[in-house]
Amino acid sequence: xxxxxxxxxxxxxxxxxxxxxxxxxxxxxxxxxxxxxxxxxxxxxxxxxxxxxxxxxxxxxxxxxxxxxxxxxxxxxxxxxxxxxxxxxxxxxxxxxxxxxxxxxxxxxxxxxxxxxxxxxxxxxxxxxxxxxxxxxxxxxxxxxxxxxxxxxxxxxxxxxxxxxxxxxxxxxxxxxxxxxxxxxxxxxxxxxxxxxxxxxxxxxxxxxxxxxxxxxxxxxxxxxxxxxxxxxxxxxxxxxxxxxxxxxxxxxxxxxxxxxxxxxxxxxxxxxxxxxxxxxxxxxxxxxxxxxxxxxxxxxxxxxxxxxxxxxxxxxxxxxxxxxxxxxxxxxxxx
Numbered sequence: 193x194x195x196x197x198x199x200x201x202x203x204x205x206x207x208x209x210x211x212x213x214x215x216x217x218x219x220x221x222x223x224x225x226x227x228x229x230x231x232x233x234x235x236x237x238x239x240x241x242x243x244x245x246x247x248x249x250x251x252x253x254x255x256x257x258x259x260x261x262x263x264x265x266x267x268x269x270x271x272x273x274x275x276x277x278x279x280x281x282x283x284x285x286x287x288x289x290x291x292x293x294x295x296x297x298x299x300x301x302x303x304x305x306x307x308x309x310x311x312x313x314x315x316x317x318x319x320x321x322x323x324x325x326x327x328x329x330x331x332x333x334x335x336x337x338x339x340x341x342x343x344x345x346x347x348x349x350x351x352x353x354x355x356x357x358x359x360x361x362x363x364x365x366x367x368x369x370x371x372x373x374x375x376x377x378x379x380x381x382x383x384x385x386x387x388x389x390x391x392x393x394x395x396x397x398x399x400x401x402x403x404x405x406x407x408x409x410x411x412x413x414x415x416x417x418x419x420x421x422x423x424x425x426x427x428x429x430x431x432x433x434x435x436x437x438x439x440x441x442x443x444x445x446x447x448x449x450x451x452x453x454x455x456x457x458x459x460x461x462x463x464x465x466x467x468x469x470x471x472x473x474x475x476x477x478x479x480x481x482x483x484x485x486x487x488x489x490x491x492x493x494x495x496x497x498x499x500x501x502x503x504x505x506x507x508x509x510x511x512x513x514x515x516x517x518x519x520x521x522x523x524x525x526x527x528x
Contacts, residue, residue: 194260194410205469211469214462217458220492229437231427235429235452237456238421240457244456253410261415276415279389280419285386295373296373296376301489346517357502360501397415401473413464484522486514
């Protein structure tokens with residue numbers, strides 16, 4: 193028997209918010225990597241994720257973990273293959289977003305990308321996984337409108353910040369070069385096209401309140417994480433090989449490697465919690481709810497001084513974007 197409790201909506205929503213807090217907070221480790229290769233950090237993150245997901249799965253499901261995967265494979269192999277492939281693609285999207293965060297910062301990158309992902313991911317969730325009772329098309333449209341406004345306001349805030357910091361020669365560790373910023377925006381767009389693969393996997397591969405076929409929560413996470421690890425190993429491993437940087441795992445101490453461990457615990461610990469919430473809420477509700485992670489990331493960006501020296505209007509635009517983002521996400525997340 194697979195571990196698959198029936199969770200009340202209020203508790204499931206709280207779990208979705210907790211997962212969001214975990215997702216939105218682990219990005220702060222980027223501020224502590226210094227010259228440690230991002231790809232090495234990323235590989236550590238997903239090695240730890242594999243240990244966590246398969247460890248928790250075997251602990252709670254035992255033989256049923258593999259048994260559920262086998263039974264779903266016999267009934268409909270596409271539920272397995274698409275989930276695995278979604279794990280491959282969303283991980284590439286996250287890696288690209290990490291590059292962008294190092295250029296644009298946490299406070300600007302996350303609200304913009306999250307708003308784009310919520311729009312696309314929610315639409316895909318509704319088409320693939322269905323819309324639960326109590327959520328109207330009109331409310332989805334209203335939510336999308338707020339999210340698009342959030343993107344515009346956040347971008348304006350970032351532009352004002354860059355101009356003021358460049359004029360005052362304020363160093364925050366972020367780039368204010370037009371060429372690098374334009375490249376980062378391009379990567380952000382590509383990343384935003386890849387990350388919703390996560391919600392495709394949730395909508396199609398996970399058995400939920402609106403999806404009668406699919407995997408139980410922990411087997412689903414095991415398949416998704418396996419795809420994610422495979423992707424991280426290929427992409428990060430290739431980059432480390434080309435740059436001849438595999439030695440960094442030996443050269444750097446435990447403190448540096450622990451950053452990847454902490455990120456893996458927060459990322460896939462949050463994923464597990466979010467998956468159980470999705471099982472009871474549906475992906476079209478849990479996806480935007482989970483992306484309130486952007487508020488946490490933006491807050492950490494401010495704490496780390498990314499807007500230091502910016503005029504008041506930059507903060508006002510950023511706060512306005514965060515409020516619109518929160519309203520847009522909650523319009524979808526509320527079941528009543």
